[in-house]
Every structure is written in structure tokens, then in C-alpha cells.
Amino acid sequence: MAHINDNFTKLPGSYLFSEIGRRTAAYQEAHPEAKLIKMGIGDVTLPLAPAVVAAMHEGVDDLAAAETFHGYGPEQGYDFLRTAIAEADFRARGVEIDDDEIFVSDGAKSDCGNIGDILSLDSRVAVCDPVYPVYVDTNAMAGRAGDYDEDAQGWTNIVYMPTTAENDFCPALPEEDVDVIYLCSPNNPTGTALTFGQLKAWVDYANDHDAIIMFDAAYERFITQDDVPHSIYEIPGAKTCAIEFRSFSKTAGFTGARCGYTVVPKALVRDGASLNGLWNRRQTTKFNGASYVIQKGAAAVYTPEGARQIDEAIAHYRENARVIREGLTEAGFEVFGGVNSPYIWCKTPGGMGSWDFFNKLLEEANIITTPGAGFGPAGEGYIRFTAFGNAEATKEAMKRVQALKA
Ligand code: PLP
Incomplete structure (x- = not known):
């Protein structure tokens, strides 16, 4: 008899966005005239940059002719994209990363x-609280997390590191x-970011303990401050202890097109094995490469024209973030983030629970946000706004928030 991976049965339901959807739909049904403004889910709204679209069209044309047709590509990504990434995202910033340390996905x-x-499987895993849920749930599926403790709202074998205003959002x-x-x-x-000094403490810890840092830099392009590293490899010693994840989703509007990459340095060695070699083996066995057309589009992000167009889109989201940050501050709320990120993390007023504040914003301002408690227990008392919306709607939302306070 076949048995399932029992770890899946231990997973709590993915409650957050379905519950937001349920509450929003119920409210809209009861108030069909209400014009709801969505500032909850972190998806982009601007279309792909024209240079990216043109490159994707070219990619399709290549596939349409026998002379230029591409079948299976390299599992690690095409050289044209790996080289462009390594050059622009790393070597141009003074970080020596080789092309074969980049894995496109x-x-x-x-x-x-x-x-x-x-x-x-017996690795001890530490995550920040609140957290992007994928890190926790995938470790739970693999069996590294232990059991889910409903009361503690956490897994028995995961180490949770609270990141709140009290520790300047650095665990x-x-x-x-x-x-x-x-x-x-x-x-x-x-929506906050680690400075060089804060990240160096983690790199030193990881090297001292032979630990590995999984560094998710999906929002790298939103960084504005000089004291915030764009890559963990800007910290000396990181190549022997860190893997870095990047994404074209939020930086270049690829949430629907799908493309990202992972950097696994050859100098990262544990138990005598290079993790670059292990990841290469894993990818060549289980992954057949990202689509040629999409990789053509991603490479256009690194052309001068593509980069300029992408910066314009980022500037649009940054301006929304500024409007939200300043709007909430003017209305008397305590806010964090939004300077190096499209997310604004707002403290709920008077110690209100984050779901209660979600309800208040939905019912009294017709704004949909994301309750911080949905990202982990230390997210209680906060609510997340996203800057991915349209400029007019964002301004209108802030007017409503200010009216709410008055
Ligand atoms: N990492 C973080 C922190 C994210 O917030 C997201 C998406 O919201 C992702 C990764 C997923 O990125 P992708 O669209 O490339 O799968």
C-alpha cells in the first residue's frame, strides 16, 4: 500500500489570503456600491517593459523558424542570461561571481x-517572525519542522527569531x-532592510558555526539607501556561507512571466561537497530550464533601454510607497519600511489586533490590507500595505485613512 508524505497532513491550512478574500467578498456583497482599494496582495500591476516584450516577441519568432529554433535549453539557464546577470548584478558592483554560479529558474x-x-533532513532551521511563509512550509513538508503547535502558532523544531520595532527589525x-x-x-x-553592519554579523555567525544563510533578495531593486547591501556577497566571507535568491517578479514585472535565479558560490562547501555541484545535480535532474522566450525577455532587463524602462516602473511603485508612508504618518500611525521596499508595515493603533484593524480599514475606509498576524505571531499588532497599486487609488486610500482618523 502506498503511503503519503505524512508531513503534509501536519500543515495548517493556508489561511491568510483565503480569509482576506472571504472577508472582502462578504463585505462587497453586503455593500455592492463600495469602491474597494486593494493594498493587500504583493502582486505588481504595471505591464512588462516594452524592451522586454520586444525581446520575448523575438524569442517566439526564433522558435517559429527551423534555423533559429530552440528545444531543450541548458538546465542552468542560457549563457546569454547568466553572463548578463553575473556582469550587471554582481561584477559591476565589485562582487566577483562567476557565470556558472548563477542558476536561472x-x-x-x-x-x-x-x-x-x-x-x-536533520538541519536545524531558523526563520524570522514574521516571515514569508514559503521557507517554513517547505521545510515542514520535508520533515524538518517537527509538529505544528496550534497554541504557539509555530513548529516545534523551527527556531523563530522575532523581528519587530523593538530590535530595529534585525533578528x-x-x-x-x-x-x-x-x-x-x-x-x-x-518592508525594512538589513544594513551592511547588521548583515555582517550574520555572515560572521554563519561562518563561525558552519551554518548556511538562505538570503532572499527578491526586492533588491527597491533599495534606495547606500548603507543597505544589494547582495549578501557584498559582505566579506559570504561566499563560504550563503546562497542568494533573486527574482524578476517584483523588479521587472515578471510575476506572470516567471523568471528568477539563484546564486550558489563554488566556495560554499559542507561535508566536503560543493553546494554548487549539488544544486547543479538537483537542477539537471528535476528541472528542464526556464523557457527560452522568458529568458530572452529577462536578458532585455540588462539592456540600457530595458533597465531605464524598469527603473521607471520601480520609480512609480516607490512614489506610491512614499505616499503611503507619509499619508499614514500624517494620520498619526507609526510606520516602518517603504524606503527600500514596496511594503509599508504599520503599527495598529492603541494595541488593536491586526485582524481587527484589517476589519476597520475594510469597513470604514474600504481598503484591503494584510494583517501582520498572518505572517507569524510577532506580526500581531501590525498591518501590511503594498505600493503596487495605481497612483490615484493609492492617494485616494490615504485620504480615506486620514478621514478615518479624524
Ligand atoms: N521571496 C519573497 C520574499 C517574496 O515576497 C516572493 C513573492 O511574493 C517571492 C520570493 C517569490 O518570487 P517569485 O515570483 O520569483 O517566485
Whole structure:
């Protein structure tokens, strides 16, 4: 008799966005005239840049002719894209990353979720709280998380590191030994980012403990401050302890097109094995490469024209973030993030629960947000706004928030 992977039965329901959807639909049904403004889910709204679209069209034309047709491509990604990435995202910033340390994929979610394939099942995993749920759930599926404790709202074998206003959104180094540490900067959901000094403490910890940092830099292009590293490899010593995940989703509007990449340095060695070799083996066995057409589009992000167009889109989202940050501050709320990130993390007023504040914003301002508690217990008392919407709607939302306070 076949048996299922029992770890799946331990997973709590993915409650957050379905519950938001349920509450929103119920409200809209009861108030069909209400004009709801969506500031909840972190999806982009601007279309792909024209240079990207043109490159994708070219890619389709290539596939349409026998002389230029492409079948299966390299599992690690086409050289034209790996070289462009290594050159522009790393070497141009003074970070020596080789082309064969870049693995192109269909997005950061897959890579963050799959990376555990090359790690021992008894690795002790540490995550920030609140957290992007993929890191936790994929480790739970693999059997590394232990059991889900409903009361503590967490897994018995996962080390949770609270990241709140009290510690400047930089988790304290764990007291117990941990093997794998997930860090996300700029962070989803808090919108804050780690500085060079803060990240260096983690790189030193990981090297001292032979741990590995899984560094999720999906929001890298939103960084505005000089003291925030764009890559963990800007920190000396990171190549012997860190894997970095990047995505074209939020940086270049690829949430629907799907493309990202992972950097696995050859210098990262554990148990005598290079993780670059292990990941290469994993990808060549389980993945047949990202689509040629999509990789053509992603390469256009690195052309001068493509880069300029993408910067314009980022500027649009940044301006929304500024409007939200300033609007909420003017209305008397305490806000974090939004400077190096499209997310604004707002403290709920008067210690209100984050679901109660979600309800208040939905019912009294017709704005949909994301309750912080949905990202982990330390997210209680916060609510997340996203800057991915349209400029007019964002301004209108802030007017409503200010009216709400008055
Ligand atoms: N990492 C973080 C922190 C994210 O917030 C997201 C998407 O919201 C992803 C990864 C997923 O990126 P992708 O669309 O490349 O799978």
C-alpha cells in the first residue's frame, strides 16, 4: 500500500489570503456600491517593459523558424542570461561571481522551496517572525519542522527569531546552534532592510558555526539607501556561507512571466561537497530550464533601454510607497519600511489586533490590507500595505485613512 508524505497532513491550512478574500467578498456583497482599494496582495500591476516584450516577441519568432529554433535549453539557464546577470548584478558592483554560479529558474519561490533538497533532513532551521511563509512550509513538508503547535502558532523544531520595532527589525543571533538561516532583505512583510553592519554579523555567525544563510533578495531593486547591501556577497566571507535568491517578479514585472535565479558560490562547501555541484545535480535532474522566450525577455532587463524602462516602473511603485508612508504618518500611525521596499508595515493603533484593524480599514475606509498576524505571531499588532497599486487609488486610500482618523 502506498503511503503519503505524512508531513503534509501536519500543515495548517493556508489561511491568510483565503480569509482576506472571504472577508472582502462578504463585505462587497453586503455593500455592492463600495469602491474597494486593494493594498493587500504583493502582486505588481504595471505591464512588462516594452524592451522586454520586444525581446520575448523575438524569442517566439526564433522558435517559429527551423534555423533559429530552440528545444531543450541548458538546465542552468542560457549563457546569454547568466553572463548578463553575473556582469550587471554582481561584477559591476565589485562582487566577483562567476557565470556558472548563477542558476536561472522560473522564480524565487521554486528555488527557496527546492533548495532544501540538497540539505540534510536533520538541519536545524531558523526563520524570522514574521516571515514569508514559503521557507517554513517547505521545510515542514520535508520533515524538518517537527509538529505544528496550534497554541504557539509555530513548529516545534523551527527556531523563530522575532523581528519587530523593538530590535530595529534585525533578528538577534540565536542562542542555540542553528544550521540553516533564512534572511530576507529588503523584507517581506516588514518592508525594512538589513544594513551592511547588521548583515555582517550574520555572515560572521554563519561562518563561525558552519551554518548556511538562505538570503532572499527578491526586492533588491527597491533599495534606495547606500548603507543597505544589494547582495549578501557584498559582505566579506559570504561566499563560504550563503546562497542568494533573486527574482524578476517584483523588479521587472515578471510575476506572470516567471523568471528568477539563484546564486550558489563554488566556495560554499559542507561535508566536503560543493553546494554548487549539488544544486547543479538537483537542477539537471528535476528541472528542464526556464523557457527560452522568458529568458530572452529577462536578458532585455540588462539592456540600457530595458533597465531605464524598469527603473521607471520601480520609480512609480516607490512614489506610491512614499505616499503611503507619509499619508499614514500624517494620520498619526507609526510606520516602518517603504524606503527600500514596496511594503509599508504599520503599527495598529492603541494595541488593536491586526485582524481587527484589517476589519476597520475594510469597513470604514474600504481598503484591503494584510494583517501582520498572518505572517507569524510577532506580526500581531501590525498591518501590511503594498505600493503596487495605481497612483490615484493609492492617494485616494490615504485620504480615506486620514478621514478615518479624524
Ligand atoms: N521571496 C519573497 C520574499 C517574496 O515576497 C516572493 C513573492 O511574493 C517571492 C520570493 C517569490 O518570487 P517569485 O515570483 O520569483 O517566485
